[in-house]
Each structure stands twice: as C-alpha cells, then as structure tokens.
Amino acid sequence: MAMGKPNLDIFAETLLSLARSDRDVLVVTSDSRGSGRLSGYAQELPEQIIETGIAEQNVIGISAGLASAGKKVFAVSPACFITARALEQIKNDVCYSDHPVRVVGISAGVSYGALGATHHSLHDIAALRAIHNIMIVVPADSLETREAILAAYAAPYPLYIRLGKAPMPDVYPASEPFRLGTCARIRDGHDVTYVACGETVPVALGAAEALAAQGVSCRVLSMHTVKPLDEQALVSAARETGAVISVEEHSAHGGLGEACATVLLRHGLHVPFDLVAIPDEHLVSGSQNEVFRHYGLSVESLAATAMRLIGGR
Amino acid sequence: METSERTLRLKSVSYREAILRIISQAGAGHTGGDLSAIDILNVLYNRILNVSPQTASDPDRDRFVQSKGHCVEALYAVLADRGFFPSAELDTVCRYGSRLIGHPTRAVPGIEHNTGALGHGLAVAVGMALAGRLDGRSYRVFTLLGDGELDEGSNWEASMAAAHYGLDNLIVIVDRNGLQITGPTEQVNALEPLADKFRSFGYALRQVDGHDIPALVEALASAPFERGKPSLLLAHTVKGKGISFAENQAGWHHRVPSAAELERAWAELAAQRAALEGS
Ligand SMILES: [Mg+2]
Numbered sequence: 079m080a081m082g083k084p085n086l087d088i089f090a091e092t093l094l095s096l097a098r099s100d101r102d103v104l105v106v107t108s109d110s111r112g113s114g115r116l117s118g119y120a121q122e123l124p125e126q127i128i129e130t131g132i133a134e135q136n137v138i139g140i141s142a143g144l145a146s147a148g149k150k151v152f153a154v155s156p157a158c159f160i161t162a163r164a165l166e167q168i169k170n171d172v173c174y175s176d177h178p179v180r181v182v183g184i185s186a187g188v189s190y191g192a193l194g195a196t197h198h199s200l201h202d203i204a205a206l207r208a209i210h211n212i213m214i215v216v217p218a219d220s221l222e223t224r225e226a227i228l229a230a231y232a233a234p235y236p237l238y239i240r241l242g243k244a245p246m247p248d249v250y251p252a253s254e255p256f257r258l259g260t261c262a263r264i265r266d267g268h269d270v271t272y273v274a275c276g277e278t279v280p281v282a283l284g285a286a287e288a289l290a291a292q293g294v295s296c297r298v299l300s301m302h303t304v305k306p307l308d309e310q311a312l313v314s315a316a317r318e319t320g321a322v323i324s325v326e327e328h329s330a331h332g333g334l335g336e337a338c339a340t341v342l343l344r345h346g347l348h349v350p351f352d353l354v355a356i357p358d359e360h361l362v363s364g365s366q367n368e369v370f371r372h373y374g375l376s377v378e379s380l381a382a383t384a385m386r387l388i389g390g391r
Numbered sequence: 392m393e394t395s396e397r398t399l400r401l402k403s404v405s406y407r408e409a410i411l412r413i414i415s416q417a418g419a420g421h422t423g424g425d426l427s428a429i430d431i432l433n434v435l436y437n438r439i440l441n442v443s444p445q446t447a448s449d450p451d452r453d454r455f456v457q458s459k460g461h462c463v464e465a466l467y468a469v470l471a472d473r474g475f476f477p478s479a480e481l482d483t484v485c486r487y488g489s490r491l492i493g494h495p496t497r498a499v500p501g502i503e504h505n506t507g508a509l510g511h512g513l514a515v516a517v518g519m520a521l522a523g524r525l526d527g528r529s530y531r532v533f534t535l536l537g538d539g540e541l542d543e544g545s546n547w548e549a550s551m552a553a554a555h556y557g558l559d560n561l562i563v564i565v566d567r568n569g570l571q572i573t574g575p576t577e578q579v580n581a582l583e584p585l586a587d588k589f590r591s592f593g594y595a596l597r598q599v600d601g602h603d604i605p606a607l608v609e610a611l612a613s614a615p616f617e618r619g620k621p622s623l624l625l626a627h628t629v630k631g632k633g634i635s636f637a638e639n640q641a642g643w644h645h646r647v648p649s650a651a652e653l654e655r656a657w658a659e660l661a662a663q664r665a666a667l668e669g670s
Contacts, residue, residue: 104525125525128521130548130552131551131552133548133551133552135514135544135545135548136514136517136545136548136549136552138514139511139513139514139515139517139518139545139549140514140515140517140518140521140549140552141518142504142514142515142518143504143514143515143516143517143518143519143520143521143522143532144518144519144521144522145518146503146504146515146518146519146522147450147518147519147522147523147526148450148522149522149525166508166511167511167514167545170505170506170507170508170511171504171505171511171514171515174496174505175496175497175504175505175515176497177504
C-alpha cells in the first residue's frame with residue numbers, strides 16, 4: 079500500500095479551505111498549532127485562531143462560549159490532554175449544554191510512542207462513549223479524514239474527531255459515499271470480518287490481503303464512526319461471515335471492541351469473536367509501530383487471530 | 392428613597408419570599424447563596440441586561456452565565472418575575488419530569504448555559520465575549536461566580552485569557568459572601584488578598600456592597616470599568632442575607648427551613664416590606 083499523507087495534515091488542509099470561505103470557522107488551541115499542522119492556517123487566518131496557551135480546560139470552555147454565539151469551532155489539542163484534563167468541560171459545557179463544538183484530538187492513541195502514558199490516549203473513546211450527546215469519529219485515511227471534517231463542519235451537534243499523525247495509505251474505496259454513522263466496507267469477504275478504526279485499518283486490510291493468498295476471504299469494515307455504531311453493518315457482517323475480530327488503537331476496555339461485542343450479543347449472534355486492542359497494563363515502550371506489533375496489532379498477528387477463530391471450518 | 396430604588400428593593404423582598412417557597416416545596420436548595428446573590432440578580436435583570444423573553448435569542452442580547460449554578464432558585468425567581476416562564480411553574484422545581492431542576496439548564500427560557508459543576512462559567516463567558524468582539528456586536532457578557540468556586544484553577548486560566556484578549560465586554564461579578572460549604576473561605580483555602588489577585592490577573596476592579604441596590608446599579612451600569620480590560624465587580628455580600636437566623640451561617644448553605652423557621656422568615660420579610668412601603 080502506497081503511503082499518503084498523515085490524517086493530521088489532511089485535517090489541517092481541509093480546515094484551512096473551509097475557513098477561507100467562512101469567517102465563522104475558528105480554531106481554538108492550547109499551544110498546539112504546530113502539533114496540529116496549523117501554523118500555515120494561523121499565518122494566513124490569524125483572526126480565526128484563538129490561542130489559550132497550555133490550558134485545555136480553557137480551550138473547551140471558551141469553545142463552548144464561541145459555539146453558543148454561532149461560531150463553528152474546532153477545538154484542537156492533543157487527544158491525551160483534551161479528553162482527560164478537559165473531560166468535565168467536554169461533558170458539561172459542550173455535551174450537556176449542547177453547544178456544537180468539534181473536539182479534535184490530535185496524535186491520538188500511541189502516536190507519541192515512547193513519550194509514555196502521559197501522552198497516550200487509550201481512554202478517550204471509552205470516556206466519551208459514556209457521555210451523552212457526542213459523536214465519536216476515528217478516520218482511517220485521507221478520504222475519511224477530509225469527509226469527516228467536512229461533515230463535522232456542517233453538523234449542528236458535538237463531535238470528537240480522533241486523529242493520528244502517521245502517514246496513511248488510502249484504504250477507502252472511491253466509489254463508496256461517506257456518511258457519518260455508517261461504516262465503510264473497504265474489502266468484501268465471507269469467512270471472517272475485521273472491524274477496525276483509525277490507524278489500525280490498514281493493518282487489518284494487510285491481514286486480509288495476506289489471508290487471501292491462503293484462500294481465506296476477509297471482510298474489512300472501517301468503523302470510522304464509533305458512536306453511534308453502525309449496528310446494521312456489524313450484524314450483517316457477523317451473519318454473513320460468521321466470525322468477527324475488532325481492531326483498535328485503544329484500551330481493550332470500553333472501546334470499539336466492547337461496543338461491537340455488546341451489539342453482537344444483543345442480537346443473539348454468538349459467533350467466534352476476538353478483540354484486539356491495547357491490554358490493561360503498563361505499556362511497553364517503543365514507537366507506535368513497535369507498540370502495535372507488541373500487542374498483536376500487526377498483519378501477521380491479526381492473520382493468525384483470524385485463522386484461530388475460523389480454524390474449525 | 393427614590394421610587395425606582397424602592398421598587399427594586401421591594402422586588403428583592405418578593406424574590407426572597409419566592410426563594411424560600413421554592414426551597415421548602417422542593418425540599419432542597421441552596422438557601423444561603425441564593426440570598427447572598429439575589430440583590431445582584433435583581434439589579435442585573437431589572438436594570439442592566441438588555442434581554443427579555445422577546446429577545447432571548449436575539450444575537451445582540453446581553454448574555455448572563457451563572458457560574459455558581461447551585462443558586463438556581465434565585466435565578467428562577469427572577470426569570471419567572473421577568474416573564475421568561477410562568478411563575479406557577481416555580482412550584483415544580485425539582486419535581487419528577489420538571490424542566491426546572493436543581494441547577495440552571497438551557498431547557499429553561501432565558502438560561503444561556505448549563506452549570507452546576509463549579510469553575511465552568513467564566514471560560515464560557517470568555518468565549519461568548521470573544522465571539523461578540525469577532526462579530527463586531529455590542530452585547531456584553533456578565534457572569535456571576537461564587538467565592539468558594541474560586542478554588543477551581545479553571546477560573547484563573549479563564550481570567551488570564553480574558554485579560555490577554557482585553558475583553559472589556561466581559562463583566563465578572565463575584566458573590567463574596569466569605570463562606571463555602573465547609574466554613575469560611577479563609578479557613579478552607581484562603582483567597583485573600585482577593586482584590587489584589589484579580590487586579591494582578593489584569594482586571595479593572597471595583598468593590599461594592601452586594602446588597603446596596605443603588606450602588607450595584609451604579610457599578611454595573613458603569614462597566615467597562617476601564618477600556619481594554621475585563622471588569623471585575625467584587626460584591627461583598629452576606630450569605631443568608633435578609634433572614635436573620637440564616638445570615639453568615641455556613642450551615643445554611645443548603646439547609647431547608649423548618650415550618651417554624653419559615654414562619655419567622657415570613658414575618659421578617661413582611662416587616663422589611665412594610666418598612667419599604669412606609670419609606
Ligand atoms: Mg460563598
């Protein structure tokens with residue numbers, strides 16, 4: 079798979095083009111314009127970026143006030159900080175008060191690699207899934223990122239958009255329309271389904287391609303909207319392929335995998351299932367890629383997981 | 392006493408009666424803080440804010456964010472009196488299914504932001520003020536903070552931003568009643584020298600007796616206190632003000648009056664009304 083741009087870069091480009099033609103578009107950020115690839119935006123549109131300094135609670139509170147007055151606000155800050163230190167502001171000032179702020183968590187998951195747990199966000203999906211009135215979007219590639227930002231711009235409700243910073247290959251089929259709340263079937267198959275989101279999607283796709291060589295046919299769903307979950311696509315996948323593996327760059331607790339498991343059980347679909355995520359432990363140190371490999375978020379390991387699940391067939 | 396002052400002071404008596412009625416029927420409420428804040432709310436809604444039920448969604452309306460959300464009974468009493476919702480609805484506060492819950496929410500006409508957790512209102516008010524500046528609108532943003540909630544660091548983050556952006560369309564009012572739930576603020580987590588702290592954070596500051604109606608009107612009408620700076624009105628108040636046995640008692644933070652206490656309160660408020668009518 080040829081590498082494209084990081085999703086973070088696509089986010090910044092898309093936002094800049096929106097902001098050029100709509101003065102109500104605002105970025106609020108916590109000394110993170112560089113990390114958010116927004117230095118160019120800030121130079122071109124200095125009136126449309128509000129800096130709070132290193133103060134994430136302030137980012138969200140101020141964003142809520144701006145949104146209440148009709149501004150189209152993108153609150154941009156590292157995912158690890160904005161969804162933990164400012165969680166109460168997201169819960170109360172954005173979600174509960176229903177001010178449509180787009181919270182953009184940058185360098186999410188283990189993007190910061192060896193910088194340690196302070197900089198990892200492996201809790202964010204779980205925390206926000208339990209808060210009413212916020213959509214959770216985890217784009218995989220350039221197309222999903224661009225479309226998610228465009229949709230978020232038009233959406234009159236709160237969203238959390240979770241972005242990584244590694245270069246991503248294009249995985250989204252150009253023929254398939256993008257809609258928030260509806261997952262993308264990026265590869266069809268009938269033996270097993272990978273349900274992945276964000277930067278793990280290419281890994282799942284790689285496993286599907288590797289298994290094809292062994293005669294195993296895998297479906298791959300890019301579940302870019304983790305909340306609300308596209309239950310119908312998941313249920314169909316379980317019925318049609320008979321086995322499901324969830325794949326995510328998040329704690330095994332409370333993320334995509336548990337969301338999928340709940341849906342399957344509630345529909346009485348007791349299919350072979352495994353949940354591949356970051357386990358509940360003190361993380362091994364290393365780059366994002368090394369951490370992925372360590373915890374089975376690799377092509378080889380995902381392929382082996384699939385073979386184990388469907389071994390009897 | 393001028394007619395307009397007498398009118399407002401009579402309103403304060405009525406509001407205090409309404410607060411006690413709400414709290415006794417709901418069986419819950421924040422009596423002490425309601426009574427310390429009510430004269431400020433009275434002046435805001437009857438003399439200062441250019442907002443009414445008819446202009447509640449006008450983009451040019453003044454905004455008010457009550458950061459000390461627990462004193463919602465005071466806000467409900469004033470909003471009902473101003474016609475944002477029927478006064479009869481005050482009987483439903485905290486009842487099953489009522490939109491009038493124990494903290495402010497946007498489900499209630501006239502309320503701009505949901506509060507309840509402390510230390511949230513100021514940052515939101517900063518955002519509203521920034522939006523007004525960006526849009527070239529002339530509205531002002533008022534927010535009312537308790538003194539206890541100043542323990543929350545988020546207030547100081549927001550204060551830095553207010554000064555950094557020179558938001559002279561922002562007026563922060565602090566209900567300085569000196570008490571929080573556990574006891575005196577100076578014993579719980581000392582705030583003093585509070586005025587110096589606010590000045591050093593970049594506010595233009597004025598101090599006022601938060602129960603002196605003409606002084607409140609004069610101070611709030613004079614905002615911004617200084618061009619290019621956010622205004623801070625440090626309103627020195629008495630927790631439980633107007634009900635002698637509740638005044639300055641930390642225990643009245645969220646105490647519900649007994650039947651006997653209510654009788655005494657009605658008598659005291661009736662005497663205050665009679666004195667005003669005779670003046
Ligand atoms: Mg107090």
